[in-house]
Amino acid sequence: xxxxxxxxxxxxxxxxxxxxxxxxxxxxxxxxxxxxxxxxxxxxxxxxxxxxxxxxxxxxxxxxxxxxxxxxxxxxxxxxxxxxxxxxxxxxxxxxxxxxxxxxxxxxxxxxxxxxxxxxxxxxxxxxxxxxxxxxxxxxxxxxxxxxxxxxxxxxxxxxxxxxxxxxxxxxxxxxxxxxxxxxxxxxxxxxxxxxxxxxxxxxxxxxxxxxxxxxx
Amino acid sequence: xxxxxxxxxxxxxxxxxxxxxxxxxxxxxxxxxxxxxxxxxxxxxxxxxxxxxxxxxxxxxxxxxxxxxxxxxxxxxxxxxxxxxxxxxxxxxxxxxxxxxxxxxxxxxxxxxxxxxxxxxxxxxxxxxxxxxxxxxxxxxxxxxxxxxxxxxxxxxxxxxxxxxxxxxxxxxxxxxxxxxxxxxxxxxxxxxxxxxxxxxxxxxxxxxxxxxxxxx
Numbered sequence: 001x002x003x004x005x006x007x008x009x010x011x012x013x014x015x016x017x018x019x020x021x022x023x024x025x026x027x028x029x030x031x032x033x034x035x036x037x038x039x040x041x042x043x044x045x046x047x048x049x050x051x052x053x054x055x056x057x058x059x060x061x062x063x064x065x066x067x068x069x070x071x072x073x074x075x076x077x078x079x080x081x082x083x084x085x086x087x088x089x090x091x092x093x094x095x096x097x098x099x100x101x102x103x104x105x106x107x108x109x110x111x112x113x114x115x116x117x118x119x120x121x122x123x124x125x126x127x128x129x130x131x132x133x134x135x136x137x138x139x140x141x142x143x144x145x146x147x148x149x150x151x152x153x154x155x156x157x158x159x160x161x162x163x164x165x166x167x168x169x170x171x172x173x174x175x176x177x178x179x180x181x182x183x184x185x186x187x188x189x190x191x192x193x194x195x196x197x198x199x200x201x202x203x204x205x206x207x208x209x210x211x212x213x214x215x216x217x
Numbered sequence: 218x219x220x221x222x223x224x225x226x227x228x229x230x231x232x233x234x235x236x237x238x239x240x241x242x243x244x245x246x247x248x249x250x251x252x253x254x255x256x257x258x259x260x261x262x263x264x265x266x267x268x269x270x271x272x273x274x275x276x277x278x279x280x281x282x283x284x285x286x287x288x289x290x291x292x293x294x295x296x297x298x299x300x301x302x303x304x305x306x307x308x309x310x311x312x313x314x315x316x317x318x319x320x321x322x323x324x325x326x327x328x329x330x331x332x333x334x335x336x337x338x339x340x341x342x343x344x345x346x347x348x349x350x351x352x353x354x355x356x357x358x359x360x361x362x363x364x365x366x367x368x369x370x371x372x373x374x375x376x377x378x379x380x381x382x383x384x385x386x387x388x389x390x391x392x393x394x395x396x397x398x399x400x401x402x403x404x405x406x407x408x409x410x411x412x413x414x415x416x417x418x419x420x421x422x423x424x425x426x427x428x429x430x431x432x433x434x
Contacts, residue, residue, distance in 0.1 A: 007260070012283050033302050033316065035252035037263035043224070046254035046263050048300040048320050066229050083265040085250050085434050087411075088347060090426070093356040094340060095366070099250065103265050123311060130305060137396045139310040149312070167413040179354045180420050181413040186433045191402035194304075196384040199398050206397055209307070216403045217302050217434075 007107055008160035018161040021056070027104045027161050028053045028082055032130065032215040036060065037079040038071060051080065052126040057153040058106060059122050069150040072110040080106040080154060084217060087185040091168035092177045098164060100183060106159040110152035116143075119151045130215070131208040188216040224324055225377035235378040238273070244321045244378055245270045245299055249347065249432040253277065254296040255288060268297065269343040274370040275323060276339050286367040289327040297323040297371060301434060304402040308385035309394045315381060317400060323376040327369035333360075336368045347432070348425040405433040 002019040010017030018024070034051040037044060047068055051060050058080060062069045072078060082104045089098035113119045120141065127135045141149065168181050190212045193205050208214075219236040227234030235241070251268040254261060264285055268277050275297060279286040289295060299321045306315035330336045337358065344352045358366065385398050407429045410422050425431075 012280055032305075033300065033318070035254075035263050035265075035298055035300070037252075037254040037261040037296070039256050039259070039261050042256070043294060043324070044254040044256050044261055044296045046252050046296045046298040046322070048252075048298060048318065050316060063229060077260055079254070079261045079263045081252055081263040081265060083250065083252070085405075087408075088249075088429075088431075090348065090351070091355070093362075094344060094352075094358050095362040097344070097355075099267060101250070101265065105263070107260070127311060127314070131307065134307070135311075138308070138314075139312075139391055139394060139396075141311050145310075145312040167411070167415070170415075174356055175415055177356060178417075178420060179356075180422055180426060181416050182422075182426070183411040183413075184426060184429050185408035185411060186405050187408050188302075188403050188405045188434075191304075191404050194384070194400040194402055196398040196400075198384070198387075198392055200395075203395060203397050205399075209397060209399070209401060212305075212401050214305075217405075 003156055003159040005158045008105060008158055010160055010162050016162045016164050018163055024104050024156065024159050024161050025053065027084065027102045028058065030084055030215055031082050031217050033217060034080045034082045038068065038076050040071065052129050054122065054125050056156045058156055059126065059151060059153050060110070061123065061149055061151040064148050064150045072152050073112040073150055075109050077109055078154065085186055086165065087183040089168050089183050090181055092170045092174040092179045092181050096168055096170050098168065100165050102161065102163050104159060104161045106154060106156060108154045108158055110154050113151045113153065116146050119146055119149065122151050133206065133208055190216065220373055220376040222375045225322060225375055227377055227379050233379045233381055235380055241321050241373065241376050241378050242270065244301065244319045245275065247301055247432055248299050248434050250434060251297045251299045255285065255293050257288065269346050271339065271342050273373045275373055276343065276368060276370050277327070278340065278366055278368045281365050281367045289369050290329040290367055292326050294326055295371065302403055303382065304400045306385050306400050307398055309387045309391040309396045309398050313385055313387050315385065317382050319378065319380045321376060321378045323371060323373060325371045325375055327371050330368040330370065333363050336363055336366065339368050350423065350425055407433065
């Protein structure tokens with residue numbers, strides 16, 4: 001199923017545009033920080049914020065007191081962009097240098113979750129997405145914390161992905177040049193867990209920390 | 218020297234706001250892909266694109282034919298945001314979970330570089346930033362390619378950084394809980410170089426590929 005619209009059709013390098021739901025979901029699920037764009041007083045603003053996906057909705061959360069969240073809750077239009085950088089593409093000509101990446105652009109409006117039950121279910125899904133099992137180990141949000149937290153969902157009804165992978169594509173004549181060409185790949189890895197210095201000594205790291213398998217960027 | 222303005226003052230978690238030029242430059246120099254926000258027909262758009270810094274200007278480039286670049290060249294206001302995700306902060310309460318990150322938000326307008334000499338100097342600086350020595354090995358842009366490439370600079374006169382690092386900060390009562398707390402750190406590493414399958418066998422990887430030391434995200 002395509003999530004595309006006229007506004008989300010990839011215009012530059014249109015062969016890189018991808019519109020099926022599976023690809024868009026997979027790119028979203030590989031990350032947890034998006035860049036959210038909105039218009040305030042006619043000016044563009046782009047703020048990094050965490051996100052997660054449940055079914056065909058994207059979720060963001062934040063302080064109920066924040067300007068961004070208040071504006072979003074009031075129905076402000078947003079553009080949510082998620083990008084994974086996979087490598088530097090070194091071509092034989094300056095012009096054909098490129099970047100390997102996977103990105104998704106979502107256009108839409110946020111709807112605030114109204115009830116505590118809805119908020120808790122969404123926050124639980126986010127926590128479990130990052131660290132399966134953690135929700136049952138932490139202190140749940142109390143009434144005051146829930147009130148201070150806005151959770152919004154943006155439907156994934158108008159979205160597109162753009163993907164570039166693989167080696168450089170040089171002009172035919174340039175393949176004769178004596179210049180190295182290829183890709184310098186990047187990967188985000190998990191370092192050794194850093195214990196809170198205030199953590200009691202007898203508490204050892206759970207499996208979801210020792211073998212972290214959630215999104216990394 | 219501060220690059221701050223009223224519009225770039227960090228409002229949420231104001232203690233995380235950083236405004237000195239050195240910090241802002243260091244965060245920008247650690248990356249090469251930004252998220253550029255702009256307003257088109259009243260709608261917000263956020264597009265990932267590569268960037269680089271020279272002195273107190275940020276540069277972006279792209280196809281002269283692209284809608285985004287044409288609008289930028291015409292003086293459209295932009296918000297350029299650069300974010301590095303350093304780790305997942307696992308607190309004892311759901312509410313105090315966080316992310317370690319370094320981000321910069323730049324507000325301003327782009328000015329197109331007019332002459333071929335200016336464009337070439339800027340593109341050379343970008344290439345050398347990523348791969349020192351490569352500019353003298355590749356085929357330089359020809360007249361047609363230069364014409365097809367727009368290079369814009371955005372002055373770093375209105376910018377702020379926001380940084381969170383370190384362990385979780387829990388509520389006093391929560392330190393008694395038997396829950397692991399700490400940081401799962403992320404790092405972007407360089408994988409083994411992937412040679413272009415069409416690369417002639419006798420061409421070996423240069424030092425800037427074998428020991429890549431440029432920005433990774």
